[in-house]
Amino acid sequence: MNSMTENRAKEHGRNSNVAANGDFSAHVLTSNGELEGSSTPKSESPKGGFSSPLSGEEKRKILSESKFQRSLKSPILSDPSTTLTHVGNYKFHEVFQLKQGRYMDLPPSKISEMMKSNSLDNAPTQSLLSVVNSILDESVERNNSEIPHRVACLLRKVVQEIERRISTQAEHLRTQNNLFKAREEKYQSRIRVLEALAIGTNEETENEKNNREEKKKEEDESLIRLTKEKDQSNVEILALKQELEMTKNHCLDLEKEAKNCSFELEEKLKTLEKLYEDSKNKVIELESFSETKSQSWNKKEHIYQRFMEIQFGAFQDLRLSSNSIKQEIIKAKENYTEEINNFGFKLKTLANAAQNYHSVLAENRKIFNELQELKGNIRVYCRIRPFLPGQKERKTIIEHIDENGELIVANPSKPGKDGHRLFKFNKVFGQASTQEDVFSDTQPLIRSVLDGYNVCIFAYGQTGSGKTYTMTGPNASSKENWGVNYRALSDLFSISQTRKSSISYEIGVQMIEIYNEQVKDLLSNDNSQKKYPFSYSYNNLHLVDLAGSERVDRSEVTGDRLKEAQHINKSLSALGDVIFALAQKSSHVPYRNSKLTQVLQSSLGGQAKTLMFVQLNPDVISYSETMSTLKFAERVSGVELGAARSNKEGRDVRELVEQVASLRNTIAKKDEEIERLQLLKVHPGTGSLLKYTSPSLNRESEKNGNNVPKKSIRNSSSGKSLGGLTEKTTSSDHDNSSDYSDSQHSMEHDERPQNMSVDEHNRDHDHGDDHDHEDHHGDYDERLSDTSDNGTSIGADTDGSAENMVFAQIAKSNSSERLGRISRPTQKSENAKPTSPLSKGSLKISTSLKKTSSVNTTPTKSRTRQWQ
Numbered sequence: 116m117n118s119m120t121e122n123r124a125k126e127h128g129r130n131s132n133v134a135a136n137g138d139f140s141a142h143v144l145t146s147n148g149e150l151e152g153s154s155t156p157k158s159e160s161p162k163g164g165f166s167s168p169l170s171g172e173e174k175r176k177i178l179s180e181s182k183f184q185r186s187l188k189s190p191i192l193s194d195p196s197t198t199l200t201h202v203g204n205y206k207f208h209e210v211f212q213l214k215q216g217r218y219m220d221l222p223p224s225k226i227s228e229m230m231k232s233n234s235l236d237n238a239p240t241q242s243l244l245s246v247v248n249s250i251l252d253e254s255v256e257r258n259n260s261e262i263p264h265r266v267a268c269l270l271r272k273v274v275q276e277i278e279r280r281i282s283t284q285a286e287h288l289r290t291q292n293n294l295f296k297a298r299e300e301k302y303q304s305r306i307r308v309l310e311a312l313a314i315g316t317n318e319e320t321e322n323e324k325n326n327r328e329e330k331k332k333e334e335d336e337s338l339i340r341l342t343k344e345k346d347q348s349n350v351e352i353l354a355l356k357q358e359l360e361m362t363k364n365h366c367l368d369l370e371k372e373a374k375n376c377s378f379e380l381e382e383k384l385k386t387l388e389k390l391y392e393d394s395k396n397k398v399i400e401l402e403s404f405s406e407t408k409s410q411s412w413n414k415k416e417h418i419y420q421r422f423m424e425i426q427f428g429a430f431q432d433l434r435l436s437s438n439s440i441k442q443e444i445i446k447a448k449e450n451y452t453e454e455i456n457n458f459g460f461k462l463k464t465l466a467n468a469a470q471n472y473h474s475v476l477a478e479n480r481k482i483f484n485e486l487q488e489l490k491g492n493i494r495v496y497c498r499i500r501p502f503l504p505g506q507k508e509r510k511t512i513i514e515h516i517d518e519n520g521e522l523i524v525a526n527p528s529k530p531g532k533d534g535h536r537l538f539k540f541n542k543v544f545g546q547a548s549t550q551e552d553v554f555s556d557t558q559p560l561i562r563s564v565l566d567g568y569n570v571c572i573f574a575y576g577q578t579g580s581g582k583t584y585t586m587t588g589p590n591a592s593s594k595e596n597w598g599v600n601y602r603a604l605s606d607l608f609s610i611s612q613t614r615k616s617s618i619s620y621e622i623g624v625q626m627i628e629i630y631n632e633q634v635k636d637l638l639s640n641d642n643s644q645k646k647y648p649f650s651y652s653y654n655n656l657h658l659v660d661l662a663g664s665e666r667v668d669r670s671e672v673t674g675d676r677l678k679e680a681q682h683i684n685k686s687l688s689a690l691g692d693v694i695f696a697l698a699q700k701s702s703h704v705p706y707r708n709s710k711l712t713q714v715l716q717s718s719l720g721g722q723a724k725t726l727m728f729v730q731l732n733p734d735v736i737s738y739s740e741t742m743s744t745l746k747f748a749e750r751v752s753g754v755e756l757g758a759a760r761s762n763k764e765g766r767d768v769r770e771l772v773e774q775v776a777s778l779r780n781t782i783a784k785k786d787e788e789i790e791r792l793q794l795l796k797v798h799p800g801t802g803s804l805l806k807y808t809s810p811s812l813n814r815e816s817e818k819n820g821n822n823v824p825k826k827s828i829r830n831s832s833s834g835k836s837l838g839g840l841t842e843k844t845t846s847s848d849h850d851n852s853s854d855y856s857d858s859q860h861s862m863e864h865d866e867r868p869q870n871m872s873v874d875e876h877n878r879d880h881d882h883g884d885d886h887d888h889e890d891h892h893g894d895y896d897e898r899l900s901d902t903s904d905n906g907t908s909i910g911a912d913t914d915g916s917a918e919n920m921v922f923a924q925i926a927k928s929n930s931s932e933r934l935g936r937i938s939r940p941t942q943k944s945e946n947a948k949p950t951s952p953l954s955k956g957s958l959k960i961s962t963s964l965k966k967t968s969s970v971n972t973t974p975t976k977s978r979t980r981q982w983q
């Protein structure tokens with residue numbers, strides 16, 4: 116019993132750490148929670164091995180100790196530090212309680228020491244639990260739930276120890292419970308024995324009885340006390356049971372937790388092992404990589420060394436070549452100096468050449484103009500209007516357009532080739548042609564104004580065929596849309612700007628309108644019909660936008676509109692007639708039939724360059740109108756007026772003509788004188804002058820081959836009179852004059868004062884004529900020069916040979932005193948007749964049935980000099 120108790124005490128002491136003072140006490144709990152008994156070696160009963168019942172004081176002490184032990188065991192309630200102060204021989208705290216630092220940071224040796232079975236065996240459970248708690252706390256604190264392997268091992272060991280102890284304690288409690296039960300039975304039997312003894316000793320003495328009663332009383336009291344204590348013990352056992360249950364649960368939780376922890380730890384261990392494996396592999400890889408790297412670096416080092424060697428070699432080469440380059444540079448410098456000298460020399464030559472450039476330029480211009488002249492005077496460009504928006508489905512009559520100016524039109528009522536008609540013009544612009552395309556072919560003509568030519572450009576075509584589009588453009592706001600008018604002016608202005616350093620141009624613009632045969636100045640503020648302000652020495656560019664070419668009977672209008680249409684028709688018919696006459700090389704060109712032809716006379720007369728835009732509407736419904744337009748254009752394109760002449764040439768010729776005229780007068784006078792002398796010789800004594808012979812008569816005589824002045828100059832080819840001193844213009848000749856009035860300007864020579872020369876007479880006559888019509892025309896010089904009905908004209912049909920003859924006469928004669936008196940210029944036109952109107956070089960006419968822009972450019976003296 117003693118040894119058993121000792122063992123139990125030892126066990127208990129190991130568990131509770133309260134056996135250090137040798138006053139060992141054991142507490143046995145019955146299964147129902149009652150305290151069965153307690154024994155100590157000192158109080159063991161001598162009888163039958165049963166110990167005497169413990170005094171109340173002793174029991175309370177044992178109970179209080181038991182409570183204390185339980186409180187020490189409880190990891191929740193106990194304070195490990197206080198507990199450890201009671202542990203005698205073992206300084207567990209030194210092993211398990213860290214004063215500072217963490218378990219995780221403990222060295223493996225320390226942990227191994229802690230894990231020694233002896234240490235764990237001796238360590239109080241509370242310490243072990245606190246170790247577990249601390250490790251778990253640390254793990255929780257660290258947040259990564261990672262527990263180092265060694266700590267995990269320690270934890271496992273500690274948990275195992277705790278498990279072992281818990282199971283031992285449970286076993287111990289079961290044994291104690293049995294012990295308590297056995298003791299209780301023992302006490303019961305003692306009580307029963309004592310009761311039997313009490314009954315059996317009734318006959319004993321009263322003292323004994325009393326003693327026994329006292330004893331019994333005491334025993335009863337003791338029984339009562341014991342019962343009370345038993346009740347108390349039962350309560351405590353119950354509490355202990357509950358506590359045990361709680362501890363059990365707690366242990367189970369801990370067990371679970373420990374299991375989880377160990378599972379996690381195992382997992383982590385595995386992961387760590389894997390990581391370790393990976394790290395190992397990586398280390399191997401890194402090692403091999405570093406090996407490769409080091410090899411490559413070695414290689415690079417080798418290459419670098421090699422490169423350095425090559426560089427060094429190259430550097431040596433460079434040094435050599437630098438020296439040789441230096442030498443070359445010195446040489447090049449010498450060459451350069453030499454070349455600079457040569458260059459200077461060449462530059463001088465170039466400067467000289469540049470000085471000749473202007474003369475070459477002038478020469479080129481001359482050649483260009485000659486080329487233009489060779490092409491003929493009236494050029495015809497045909498432009499086909501595209502279908503307007505909404506007309507896309509319309510059928511076109513345009514079959515073919517050729518780059519060479521050929522145009523084939525298809526008759527919609529005659530399918531097949533029979534219905535095709537070919538026209539040929541200088542140029543045909545298709546529907547896709549732009550304003551720029553059109554202008555690029557027109558520009559050279561416009562520029563020739565600056566070279567001293569008169570230029571006339573007009574657009575002809577039926578209403579809506581695009582005349583205004585071509586001449587003005589649909590919208591002036593966009594340069595792209597600009598028509599010929601804007602582009603021409605812009606071009607002239609820009610050229611005058613470019614040349615301003617060498618030539619100064621004076622440019623004026625005039626706009627007139629011919630409406631119902633009345634000329635109207637559109638730029639005049641007071642709406643009065645002004646004279647053309649230019650003297651008329653200007654070169655002129657006429658830009659004409661004609662009215663629609665369709666016939667009046669088709670337009671079916673009445674009243675004012677009818678009148679207007681009739682005028683238009685009349686003008687266009689007159690234009691057609693003039694052109695027809697020119698094409699036929701007719702001796703009579705009816706310029707005077709309309710204002711239009713009158714004002715365009717200079718442009719159509721052979722001295723100006725003329726361009727006609729024939730505008731076409733491609734729509735099938737306009738076929739007949741288009742055909743008549745095309746036929747008209749065809750006739751115009753057939754007109755060959757001969758070479759155009761610049762005003763400068765005109766002036767030269769005019770001067771020559773004046774000289775020739777003067778010469779003629781002299782010759783005529785001489786002839787007259789000879790005739791008079793001859794008459795005097797034949798009829799001596801008459802002593803009077805012959806009556807002045809009328810030019811008409813003279814002409815008749817001329818026609819009959821009689822009375823031709825012997826010394827008159829004749830055109831060798833035509834046989835017509837060049838002198839024409841006595842020639843009189845017939846009434847039909849008036850039609851050919853450029854006189855814009857409807858009145859006749861002829862004057863019989865017999866109306867001329869005897870002492871007035873023919874030319875003087877003509878001039879006066881012309882002046883008078885102009886006065887009559889200056890409101891419309893106002894060009895006095897023009898009157899003078901254009902009057903062809905005075906019989907004073909020479910050289911109107913003078914060809915080169917005749918001119919040569921005249922020039923020869925001029926050279927011989929000294930008739931300069933007559934210069935300026937005859938102002939009619941010569942004309943080289945083949946079809947021009949002696950009586951045809953001649954335009955003065957400086958003539959400028961601006962006209963249009965609708966609107967006409969007229970641009971005049973006057974070269975300055977310097978420019979004039981350049982031309983000369």
Ligand SMILES: Nc1ncnc2c1ncn2[C@@H]1O[C@H](COP(=O)(O)OP(=O)(O)OP(=O)(O)O)[C@@H](O)[C@H]1O
Pocket residue numbers: 499500501503576577578579580581582583584585589661662663730
């Ligand atoms: N080449 C073209 N490209 C585009 N549209 C054009 C072209 N030619 C003419 N048109 C258009 O056709 C229409 C008639 O043109 P425009 O007024 O110029 O004709 P027109 O012959 O001057 O007529 P009118 O005799 O009545 O003055 C206008 O709307 C014009 O914009």
